[in-house]
Amino acid sequence: MRKTSDEKLKLGLFVIIGLLLFTVAIYLIGERQNLFGKNDLISVKFSNINGLKKGNNVRYSGINVGTVESISMLNDSIIKVDLLIEKTMITHIKKDAIATIGTDGLVGNMLVNIIPGKGKETSVKAGDFIKSYTKIGADEMLNTLNVTNENAALLTVDLLKITNSINQKKGTLGMLINDSITSNDIKKIIINLQKTSYNASKTMDALTTKIESINLNESVAGILVNDKAQAQKVKNIIANLERSSQNINTTLDSINKTIQQIKNGKGAVNYLSTDEEFAKNLDQTIKNLNEGTYKFNQSMDALKHNFLLRGYFKKLAKEQEKVEKERLKK
Amino acid sequence: MVQSSQLALNIKNFFIEIGELAYFSSRFFRELFSKPFEFKELLRQCYNMGNKSLGLVLITGFIIGLVLTIQTRPTLEQFGAESWMPSMVSISIVREIGPIITALICAGRIGSGIGAELGSMRVTEQIDAMEVSGTNPFKYLVVTRVLATTLMIPILVFFGDTMALYGSFLVENLNGDVSFFLYFDKVFHAIEYSDLLPATIKTFFFGYAIGLVGCYKGYYCEKGTVGVGIAANSAVVYTSMLLFIIDFIAVFITDIFI
Amino acid sequence: MLEEISNITPKFNSEIKTILEIKNLKKSFGNNQVLNGFNLELNEGENLVIMGKSGSGKSVMIKCLIGLIEPDSGSIRVMGQEITTLNQTQFDKLRSEIGFLFQGSALYDSMTVRENLEFPLRHHKERFEKNLDTTAFVEEALTNVGLLHAIDLMPSELSGGMKRRIALARTLILKPKIILYDEPTSGLDPITSKEIIQLMKNIQKQYKTSSLIITHDVDCARVIANRMILLIDGINYVEGNYDTLKNSSDEKVKAFFK
Structure with missing residues (x-):
């Protein structure tokens, strides 16, 4: 009889501890799903x-x-x-x-x-x-911005190279143009340029839309500003954009110069003007590029006006002022 | 020709066995809900099956948790996802490994025990003696045992799960300095009711299968000591097979509804 | 010693009452016709020995009597009641009036001697007052078989002869009117056998029971039988007291007494 009551005690302990484990598990899971409490x-x-x-x-x-x-x-x-x-x-x-x-x-x-x-x-x-x-949109936007940026940077580097070489080596221009192979190459380059600049303007379009969408919801900017990683990302993009736009500007300047020179030139002008298609292409390219940069500038404006980036640009302006002041001091 | 007829006979015997088991099962439910109820014997069986299997279940659970964590850790480390260890291990333990390992251990210990005990009781006419003395042996022996396994296996699984999680925690703690509270916070964050409840319901069926097959094999044991051996052996084999079938069905149903 | 025992004969009432009656009992297993129209009458206070070769259906007959085997056909009346028409409760109640001593003692291995003896009581408490002191009953029964000291031993600690005596005590504890002995001396050495037979006789004297004894042990039959039936070919081949049967000229009967 003694033995059985001992057994009962042990069995009771066993069952109670077992059920307690289960209840604790149920409670802990429930607590984390907020099933209990107010x-x-x-x-x-x-x-x-x-x-x-x-x-x-x-x-x-x-x-x-x-x-x-x-x-x-x-x-x-x-x-x-x-x-x-x-x-x-x-x-x-x-x-x-x-x-x-x-x-x-x-x-x-x-x-x-x-x-x-x-x-x-x-x-x-x-x-x-x-x-x-919907934060997914923001991610997408940032990705697009980055791609655009990279494209723009590549494009401008190429353009710079070409225009620089044209500008610096005036003497070779005639040679280049006379050399049919080289001129063909240039043609190709210009066609590519055209394509690239068209793409650039397209991406700029996309960029603008994205940035406008940021403007639509000012409060959302708060998210991005609060999110440090995101902010850093945006800062990088903007720095790149700035750089690219500067590059594009320089490129355009030099292209304009070149065209001017070509227009004013003698032997080369004849060659170029006779080749109507080439000239047309070149014109179109420049147009596209202009359009691209215009849109780019627009985007930049939009970005500047954006609540989210306002601070950044202000800081930038301040720094510039500082540099200016230092220069003035000197 | 001889072989094919032998095969046909085996298949026929298999279906006969399934049919007998189904009948046995229905008899269990009939007897379960008719008076009198052998409560004392139920407690005794619960003690025999629950308490006496506890040590085995705890050790097995602990080792399984330990091994599972040690084995999984390198893979997760490659992804730099060690922090996912608790969630991964806990879900696999709670959903699958805990219940099935505990059930298999109990099939080995309890199932064979029941098979051998009832088998030898049948052989030495103890079951007949019970019947003659006015006790319904089915009620006294089968109902109590099947009920005891059905009730005890889930509790043993709770113990096994807990111990496995603790084993897993130990490995994590030694490797990564994860505190007890952080580990179990992660564990209970990962587990949801949809993990725990179907797994728990499943264990009742596991317990039922262990008790039922063990009793069936023992109760209809053939004469002689050889019969007892066969009863114990086939109880384990059939139960293990049945456990996996039940597990498969349970996972299938869980998958459909959750 | 044996001679002494044989001199102790039960006192018959002037009016002989049939307490147990089997008519035209038939039972077959598959194609094997074991009992083929067996008839038997047990009078009150009588020791009836049924002899037969092993496999002749003695055990089957006695198990039909107690409801462990369902007969194919035939009538079994116990104390005026036809057992095949009784429901389970009625039959259990009737069975509590019948003691059955199993061939291998059939003590419950998992219980102590005391629990073994208490076991039949728990289901027939309605026969006694409600708050029955089982200890007194158990001790009385054990004293009757001379094994009071073994009350808290497990069956595995007992010798064969002790087991048989405990089994007898368990049978007696319900104070049955009829005791069925299935091979009471099988597996025992001759001296222990004699002790058991002596005990059976004492009990008969003390409790005034009617006994149906199945055996193939001629010595046992000689000592205890008031009347004998030889079960051959599934029927009650011949009936009579020990001496008449021993001197029978029938070859089949003679074979038993060689």
């Missing part, structure tokens, strides 16, 4: 949720504050995402906060990031909608 529901509308799932985390300034409660389609393009936010955290989220969808690390789960607004608005309440921003 929560409020707020909603966000997205156009693309990029594989977000029910139960994914919600972060506010990098702190886990809740989970995704449900995802539903409102119509063919808008997805409503309900977020379950801990009651203690919800007061910190203001009405102008912006929700974006991101990933936890390189290969992690999808999550909803809530980025604080300016803090002037009142706190959100249960059932409120907050603004969303």
Whole structure:
């Protein structure tokens, strides 16, 4: 009899500890999905949720504050995402906060990031909608900007080379033009130039659109400014753009000079003018280039006016002033 | 010709066995819900199966967690994804490895035990003696045992899972200085109800299969000591096979619904 | 010693009452017709010995009696009740009036002697008062077989003869009106056999039971039998007391007494 009650005790311990382990597991999982405790529901509308799932985390300034409660389609393009936010955290989220969808690390789960607004608005309440921003667009934009940049840089380097050689070696010009092979090569170069400049103007177009889209949503700029890595990226792009545009300007100057010289020239002019197609091509190229640079400048303007980059340009201007002042001092 | 007829006979026997097992199973449920209920014997069996298998399950679980982590770590290190170790190991342990390893261990320990015990009780007429003394042996022996395994295996799996996670934590801790709380925070971040609950439901079926096949083989044991050996042996073999089939079905169903 | 025992004969009531009756019992396994119209009558207070070769169906007959094997046809009446028409509860109740001593003792290996003896009681408590002190019953039964000191031993610690006596005690604990002995002396040495037979006789005297004894042991039959039936070819081939059968001229009967 003694033995059996001992057995019962042990069995009881075994079962209780086993069930306790299970309950702890259930609780810990539930806690991380905010199934317990007091929560409020707020909603966000997205156009693309990029594989977000029910139960994914919600972060506010990098702190886990809740989970995704449900995802539903409102119509063919808008997805409503309900977020379950801990009651203690919800007061910190203001009405102008912006929700974006991101990933936890390189290969992690999808999550909803809530980025604080300016803090002037009142706190959100249960059932409120907050603004969303599809961050994927921003990534895309930055990528396009980079590509454009690289293209522009390459193009301008080529142009510079050619025009420089034309400018510096005046004597060789006639020789070059007389040499049919070389002239053919030049033709090819010019055709390529034409193509490139056309592409450049196209990418510039795209760039402008992108940048305009940044302007459309001023608050989004806040995201980018707050995000250090992104900001650095943008800074680099802008530096490159600046450089490229300077290059393009120099190139255009020298091309203009060259054309002028050719126009004013004697033997070469005849040759060039007789070759109508060549001249036309050259003209078109220059036109494209001009257009490209115009659009480029426009983009730059847009960038300058952009809230996000205003600070950067101001800083740039200040530095320039400084340099100017130093020069004046000297 | 002889071989083909032998094959046909084997196939026929296989289906007969399945049919008998199904009948045995239905009898279990019939007897389960009719009075009287052998509660004391159930407790005894629970103790025998639960407590006495605990050590084995803990050791196995610990080693499995240890080994799994040691083996997986280099691969993840190559991707620089060591920080994913807890989530990866915990999901594989909770979803699959914990339940199936524990169940297989228990099939070996409990399944064969039941097969041999009931087999020898059948052979030495103890089952008949029980029947004669007014106790329904099916109720007393089979219902309690099947119920005990059905209830105990899930609990053993909890222990096994916990121990495996702890083993995995130890390796992580030694290799990467991951603290206990960080490790288990990551673990419980990775596991979702859709991992834990289907795996737990599955273990009830595992337990049921272990008890049922063990009892079936033992209860209908053939005469003689050879019969007892066959009962114990085939109980383990059939149970292990059945465990994998159940596991497959469970994963299949889980996949459809979650 | 043996002579002494044989002198102890039960007192018959003036009116002989049939307590157990088998009519035209048939049972076959596959093509093997084991019982082919067996008849038997057991009177109150009588020791009836049934002899037969092994495989002649003695055990089958006795198991039909107790409901372990279902007969193909025939009638079995125990204390006026036709057992095939009873439901499980009624049959269990009736069975508590019948003790059965198994060939291999069939003690429950996993229980102590005390638990073994308590086992039949737990299901027939309704026969006794509610808060039955089982210890008194157990001790009484054990004292009757002279093994009170073995009360907390496990069956594996007992010798063959002790096991048989414990089994007898277990049979007696319900104070049955009929005791069925299946080979009570099989597997025992001659001296132990005699002790068991002595015990059987004592018990009979003490509890005034009717006994049906199946054996192929002629010595046993000689000592204990009031009446004998030889089971040959599935029927009650010949009936009579020990002396008449021993002096029979029938070849088949003679073979038993060589």
